[in-house]
Amino acid sequence: xxxxxxxxxxxxxxxxxxxxxxxxxxxxxxxxxxxxxxxxxxxxxxxxxxxxxxxxxxxxxxxxxxxxxxxxxxxxxxxxxxxxxxxxxxxxxxxxxxxxxxxxxxxxxxxxxxxxxxxxxxxxxxxxxxxxxxxxxxxxxxxxxxxxxxxxxxxxxxxxxxxxxxxxxxxxxxxxxxxxxxxxxxxxxxxxxxxxxxxxxxxxxxxxxxxxxxxxxxxxxxxxxxxxxxxxxxxxxxxxxxxxxxxxxxxxxxxxxxxxxxxxxxxxxxxxxxxxxxxxxxxxxxxxxxxxxxxxxxxxxxxxxxxxxxxxxxxxxxxxxxxxx
Amino acid sequence: xxxxxxxxxxxxxxxxxxxxxxxxxxxxxxxxxxxxxxxxxxxxxxxxxxxxxxxxxxxxxxxxxxxxxxxxxxxxxxxxxxxxxxxxxxxxxxxxxxxxxxxxxxxxxxxxxxxxxxxxxxxxxxxxxxxxxxxxxxxxxxxxxxxxxxxxxxxxxxxxxxxxxxxxxxxxxxxxxxxxxxxxxxxxxxxxxxxxxxxxxxxxxxxxxxxxxxxxxxxxxxxxxxxxxxxxxxxxxxxxxxxxxxxxxxxxx
Numbered sequence: 001x002x003x004x005x006x007x008x009x010x011x012x013x014x015x016x017x018x019x020x021x022x023x024x025x026x027x028x029x030x031x032x033x034x035x036x037x038x039x040x041x042x043x044x045x046x047x048x049x050x051x052x053x054x055x056x057x058x059x060x061x062x063x064x065x066x067x068x069x070x071x072x073x074x075x076x077x078x079x080x081x082x083x084x085x086x087x088x089x090x091x092x093x094x095x096x097x098x099x100x101x102x103x104x105x106x107x108x109x110x111x112x113x114x115x116x117x118x119x120x121x122x123x124x125x126x127x128x129x130x131x132x133x134x135x136x137x138x139x140x141x142x143x144x145x146x147x148x149x150x151x152x153x154x155x156x157x158x159x160x161x162x163x164x165x166x167x168x169x170x171x172x173x174x175x176x177x178x179x180x181x182x183x184x185x186x187x188x189x190x191x192x193x194x195x196x197x198x199x200x201x202x203x204x205x206x207x208x209x210x211x212x213x214x215x216x217x218x219x220x221x222x223x224x225x226x227x228x229x230x231x232x233x234x235x236x237x238x239x240x241x242x243x244x245x246x247x248x249x250x251x252x253x254x255x256x257x258x259x260x261x262x263x264x265x266x267x268x269x270x271x272x273x274x275x276x277x278x279x280x281x282x283x284x285x286x287x288x289x290x291x292x293x294x295x296x297x298x299x300x301x302x303x304x305x306x307x308x309x310x311x312x313x314x315x316x317x318x319x320x321x322x323x324x325x
Numbered sequence: 326x327x328x329x330x331x332x333x334x335x336x337x338x339x340x341x342x343x344x345x346x347x348x349x350x351x352x353x354x355x356x357x358x359x360x361x362x363x364x365x366x367x368x369x370x371x372x373x374x375x376x377x378x379x380x381x382x383x384x385x386x387x388x389x390x391x392x393x394x395x396x397x398x399x400x401x402x403x404x405x406x407x408x409x410x411x412x413x414x415x416x417x418x419x420x421x422x423x424x425x426x427x428x429x430x431x432x433x434x435x436x437x438x439x440x441x442x443x444x445x446x447x448x449x450x451x452x453x454x455x456x457x458x459x460x461x462x463x464x465x466x467x468x469x470x471x472x473x474x475x476x477x478x479x480x481x482x483x484x485x486x487x488x489x490x491x492x493x494x495x496x497x498x499x500x501x502x503x504x505x506x507x508x509x510x511x512x513x514x515x516x517x518x519x520x521x522x523x524x525x526x527x528x529x530x531x532x533x534x535x536x537x538x539x540x541x542x543x544x545x546x547x548x549x550x551x552x553x554x555x556x557x558x559x560x561x562x563x564x565x566x567x568x569x570x571x572x573x574x575x576x577x578x
Contacts, residue, residue, distance in 0.1 A: 102466070140547070143542045192490065239505070298553050304556070315561045323572050
């Protein structure tokens, strides 16, 4: 019996959420009284596997194959499936990344299991894990229990476990060569690219005024722009606003946009879906203005005003101007 | 090209949710199409306009889902398959259970492409499409921002983190999960709404539902870990208090 943590790397570079998942593996394997195994899938990943082995775990598997060089759903599913069948873990943990969302559900299906995705906490009850996950865009939490023969699969949201709790150790590295068949890999991947050089670098901004669905119409954006101007702040937006073309994509904050940590982040009419929160919760001070007192954005806000933004923002502009003299 | 679009009906976005048992109280809620699924439907309609063929809306849900299915037909889907579950089923079934229902109901259709939203706004597991592909034994790709059909294959633009993208080519049939914002949504026309009334909705009643392996035991409002200072009063008063904080404590004004 073991807990297996599957770390993520791309082109020899770690996805930093991997380490948080490592911590989860250390804590849960200790509570379950089983070994922790860690897998690093890829090609030419010896150095990374050796680095993983400096953290506390029983064994690191370098899941090494040239067909794992570029990520594809089919190759990664087959490779990790092979390792699971060979090592028979009780619980398999992943970071909740875009890549994991692409292949881990497929993998779980091969074991007639469901990937418990987007998990924010795990607790042990009577020897079996209870997963806490977000529901309804973060408005509610749900406790999920898994049954059946296992193994159980879960992907952990960023911030669910603290990376500074990672314990060091010295583990053995074992190379696992999965049986992969090039003709069974249906996806042909091209090199990743960015749309254009980023014209707007929000990461340097001291104050960010960010707008969400609460703005209702494109024509209303200037209401918030007034505030940004008064504060000397950069404008940003949540994904739906950029999707609708009301603000340029390059001003998007969140998992698919920029990650920012300004001195002040003002979230205006933003409900606070997790995809947005991961992009801004590192801000020093968070201000939320929203008409819904139950909006998840208030979970992370230091200061809040519950009210109609079309009344609050003009009042705020006036007060800021007054304060600046 | 035969395209199936799997859509889900979810509570409208700004609903006030009340917990009831291990689910929410649904009786006083309104429902609408899951937003990413609306983009998947639009993408299917645009692919049909470009390449010809047929768009079939597929929806698992209780009787109330008929309204969402009709709206998909009004926007231009040619026909629909409604896997009718009881009210309780969809909150107790796990994704594997739902995907099995969907897989059973589309097998005989032999579609070239199955599109669905990348995740649902209610449960948010974000995997029904991928599981469906695995059950059908076909390829999949997720979080898609562009779809091109070329010589019996498809080339898609997959979104990655931090503004990165990647093109992936794969053979058809395939399942794609569509990201919000991939296209511009259309409205149903009056003519469309009229036509929808005579379009076929094939009703499938699942014989037996297997037990879920993943069960929601309890749902609840998240406990707040952070102390948020809420400024009360009318807009002017609240604004004044906030500016005072920003000036004298946060010191950014």
